[in-house]
Amino acid sequence: MGEAATNAPRVGLFVTCLVDFFRPEVGFATVNLLESAGCHVDVPEAQTCCGQPAYNSGDLDDTRAIARQVIETFSAYDYVVVPSGSCAGQLHKYPELFAEDDDWHRRARDLVGRTWELLSFLTDVLAIDPPETPARGCFTYHDSCSGLRQLGIHGQPRQLLAGSPDIELREMDDSTVCCGFGGTFCVKYPEISERMVDEKIRNITATGADTLLGGDLGCLMNIAGRLQRQGKPVAVRHAAEVLAGQLDTPPIGARETD
Amino acid sequence: MSTARSTVMARIREALGRTQPPSLAEARADLARRVPDAIPRPIWDEPQVERFVARLEASAATWARVNGRADIPGAVGDYLQDAAEELIGIAAHPLLTELAWPPAWSISHDMENAASWHTAIAVARAGIAETGSLVMGSGPASPTTLNFLPDRHIVVIAADEIVDYMEEIWERFRADGSMPRTINVITGPSRTADVEQTLQLGAHGPRSLHVLIVNSAS
Amino acid sequence: MAVRQADFRARAQAALQDDNLRDALDKAKGGFVDKRASAILDLPGFETLRERGRQIKDHTLAHLDTYLETFEQNVERNGGQVHYAADAEAAREAVLAICRDASARQVIKAKTMAGEEVGLNEALEHEFETVESDLGEYIIQLAEEPPSHIIAPAVHKTRAEITALFDRHHHQREGGPLRETPDLVDEARGVLRQKFLGADIGISGANFLIAETGSIALVTNEGNADLSTSLPRVHIAIAGIEKLVPGLEEASSMLRLLARSATGQQITAYTTFITGARREADPDGPEEFHLVLLDNGRSRMLGDEFREMLRCIRCGACMNHCPVYSAIGGHAYGWVYPGPMGAVLTPMFQGLDKSRDLPNACTLNGRCQSVCPVKIRLPMLIRRLRDHEFEQRLTPTGTRWALQAWAWLARRPRLYQLATRSAGTVLRTLGKGRARRVPLAGAWTAARDLPLPSAGGTFQQRWRAARTSRGEQA
Incomplete structure (x- = not known):
């Protein structure tokens, strides 16, 4: 990892709680991609969660408390980059939490102006050349809902993956339909969630792809966990891992041999 | 019936925060401001x-x-x-x-x-x-x-x-x-x-x- | 109709295990989604039209009192009568009173969601022979079930089930041969034709109420609404007060949105504008026209943060595109309005305490909003209902406790990181090798393996370690 130049954009990485806890490799891949693109990356220690579980459960007081903490923690960066459309989307909702508090509303809007989902940041802000990675095989892409509908992420990952000559991307039917994760939804209504993820898996396997990619770890863990339970041999990875050429760790949910 | 009418009307005016409705002309003027003249409709080339x-x-x-x-x-x-x-x-x-x-x-x-x-x-x-x-x-x-x-x-x-x-x-x-x-x-x-x-x-x-x-x- | 709130989960569970329902939903889903998508291609300005639809409805709602008065005057000028109904009971009573005054015996009904909302059929059936004429509604009336979809009420019924219903009700037999669709449609046509001709009262809903002329607009493909509203001597229409539009041009714009969003048609086979009762010189048409205008909670929504839900034109696009609806069908929602629109309307009309699951049984994926012809922010409204549940302490205690514990930890980064590090180690130890069954995550692991945290600690832990060693080298 080379040190970025002094005028390099200072990026605060919001790593997300799922990546931090379950899949640190996505965090390292993100840093790798950002640094290769000439950014100076910092990981503020005071970060935890974006507050989405509280927000989507109607606990607005706790959501506000967490939002203030995120706003404070990331106040000094040129950009805040998140390897998740869902969590980036949550940061984008902060201003509406402070409709009655001018100061925090202003600070929340300021944060929104600097906050980007990773794949969108690489293409829409940094306009990097799609990296040529050693990844090979037949891939399919699941468009996670928050990234897609809230942040408009659809073409960006496809554009980035097009730089690798040995990746064949096969689109699945209904790639933009929810996989049934939905945060706490999948544990509150597990049977409905199961039907939804089965539908997604039907579309994934119909493509014959050997690897499923996506930009949100929540959805990917849901799909990977179900694929694993069904014994379906489809590898699941976060797009950042592939784009960073970081393919040595086992795919998400793959059983470790020890 | 007339009581039902006045009940519903009173609720509507309360919800809209007024006691008297705007005139129809005022309403139409607001509509004209909001809705552009060009109506999105299918277009075709043939006669x-x-x-x-x-x-x-x-x-x-x-x-x-x-x-x-x-x-x-x-x-x-x-x-x-x-x-x-x-x-x-x-x-x-x-x-x-x-x-x-x-x-x-x-x-x-x-x-x-x-x-x-x-x-x-x-x-x-x-x-x-x-x-x-x-x-x-x-x-x-x-x-x-x-x-x-x-x-x-x-x-x-x-x-x-x-x-x-x-x-x-x-x-x-x-x-x-x-x-x-x-x-x-x-x-x-x-x-x-x-x-x-x-x-x-x-x-x-x-x-x-x-x-x-x-x-x-x- | 009373809300069958008792158990959303149980109904959803039953629906998931119903193979017929699954086939029917699969068939319907693709059809509606594809047809809508191709109908939109025909109108390149569709997005502009959605915005126009939103503006028309918002404007009308903001001037609802003005337009209601204008509408009412115009209905009366054309020989019709307007009846206001503050709630469901008042609406039922208004309709029953008109039927009694007309000394009616037989009632023919065209599909009306407002009628379903107030439980009109149950009220009518005590006193009058009441028959639904929309084929889908007729089928579920025979089956004694509520509709499972607002524009395709019998979408959950297979041909075999319909054959059995017709055998029982038309031929008093069981186990007749499975019949083809044309035969079933023809059979119903024959039976219902006699009902149309014999009815004293025709009841319809209204897709739009047009203030400028006092007209109602009705869209159907079967023509049943037209026979219902033109053959009997009395026509009663029932509609929510939010169905108003200012004028005929606005109705035309809304109709372009409705047909494409609902069935993927450019226009339905029959789009009908009814203004008052028959004129003196008319050779046919009803002698009386009554319009029941239903509030039933709408005026309250007009004054609160759920006002935009009153833009809804009942097209069904939200449920057609909802993956939860596609999984469980309409009956699981427990009341007349299913899918995303129902997840908002049922708590609004029936009370949040009676429909606690509905706003939660949603992944907030936003596909409904992206297809809504009047751009209702359904996920936002559904999520707002969760705020109300939380405030009213309707959220289950366990969930509430877990959430607050999590949030407490999330506000203490040092403690949080300590906790995640140790939790990672514990989870890896518990699930070592095979992560099939991990305690405390039963709902997840019932159907999925739980991917284990990677070896080597959390990202924060590893990042700090790497930076420290790098810093030392520098």
Whole structure:
């Protein structure tokens, strides 16, 4: 990892709680991609969660408390980059939490102006050349809902993956339909969630792809966990891992041999 | 009833935070500010009547062109084939009643018998090219139930009564000074998809719709 | 109709195990989604039209009192009568009173969601022979079930089930041969034709109420609404007060949105504008026209943060595109309005305490909003209902406790990181090798393996370690 130049954009990485806890490799891949693109990356220690579980459960007081903490923690960066459309989307909702508090509303809007989902940041802000990675095989892409509908992420990952000559991307039917994760939804209504993820898996396997990619770890863990339970041999990875050429760790949910 | 009215009105005004409604003119002015003049509508390149018949076909209707009104009975005969075997109801519209219908046909203008008619013939007030629709305005010359009771519906329309969009027919009815009791905008025969989402024609209304377009020159 | 709130989960569970329902939903889903998508291609300005639809409805709602008065005057000028109904009971009573005054015996009904909302059928059936004429509604009336979809009420019924219903009700037999769709449609046509001709009263809903002329707009494909509203001597229409539009041009714009969004048509086979009762010289049409205008909670929504839900034109696009609806169908939602619109309307009309699951049984994926013809922010409204549940302490205690514990930890980064590090180690130890069954995550692991945290600690832990060693080298 080379040190970025002094005028390099200072990026605060919001790593997300799922990546931090379950899949640190996505965090390292993100840093790798950002640094290769000439950014100076910092990981503020005071970060935890974006507050989405509280927000989507109607606990607005706790959501506000967490939002203030995120706003404070990331106040000094040129950009805040998140390897998740869902969590980036949550940061984008902060201003509406402070409709009655001018100061925090202003600070929340300021944060929104600097906050980007990773794949969108690489293409829409940094306009990097799609990296040529050693990844090979037949891939399919699941468009996670928050990234897609809230942040408009659809073409960006496809554009980035097009730089690798040995990746064949096969689109699945209904790639933009929810996989049934939905945060706490999948544990509150597990049977409905199961039907939804089965539908997604039907579309994934119909493509014959050997690897499923996506930009949100929540959805990917849901799909990977179900694929694993069904014994379906489809590898699941976060797009950042592939784009960073970081393919040595086992795919998400793959059983470790020890 | 009047108490219910005042209860509901009072709730609405409370919700809207006022005691008196704005005038209709004020309301219309607000609407004009919000809604642009250009109405998003389908556009097409082909001549109007071609669009009209293309949409008629898309709606599973059939059609034929006739040169003048005198040719209408012949065109009906061509379509029905066994016209003499049928009970035919004809709307009491001057364009139809004055025609020389073949004496062998069983023709009725009396709506009392409408439930037994196999075929009904009516005249459209207008056609809409956008959708291939026929506009039927109810009245003595155009009973509304006649559009729905028979198995086969034949509608006569003058080519110069075809307009591009539904909005244009509103101008015509406004010019009349009042709306008829019923305006039927009819696009193809009756249909349903309520059994396993399979499209089936002839649900409750006509099983077929045939349109005779009378050329303008006549 | 009373809300069958008892158990959303149980109904959803039953639906998931119903193979017929699954086939029917699969068939319907693709059809509606594909047809809508291709209908939109025909109108390149569709997005502009959605915005126009939103503006028209917002404007009308903001001037609802003005337009209601205008509408009412115009209905009366054309020989019709307007009845206001503050709630469901008042609406039922208004309809019953009109039927009694007319000494009616038989009632024919065209599909009306407002009628379903107030439980009109149950009220009518005590006193009058009441028959639904929309084929889908007729089928579920025979089956004694509520609709499962607002525009395709019998979408959950297979051909075999419909054959059996017709055998029982038309032929008093069991086990007749499976019939083809055309035969079933024809059979219903024959039976219902006699009902149309014999009815004293026809009841319909209204898709739009047009203030300028006092007209109602009705869209159908079967023609049943037209026979219902033109053959009997009395026509009663029932509609929510939010169905108003200012004028005929606005109705035309809304109709373009409705047909494409609902069935993927450019226009339905029959789009009908009814203004008052028959005119003196008319050869047919009803002698009386009554319009029942229903509030039933709408005026309250007009004044609160859920006002935009009143833009809804009941097209069904939200449920057609909802993956939860596609999984469980309409009956699981427990009341007349299913899918995303129902997840908002049922709590609004029936109370949040009676429909606690509905706002939660949603992944907030936003597909409904992206297809809504009047751009209702359904996920936002659904999520707002969760705020109300939380405030009213309707959120289950366990969930509430877990959430607050999590949030407490999330506000203490040092403690949080300590906790995640140790939790990672514990989870790896518990699930070592095979992560099939991990305690405390039963709902997840019932159907999925739980991917284990990677070896080597959390990202924060590893990042700090790497930076420290790098810093030392520098």
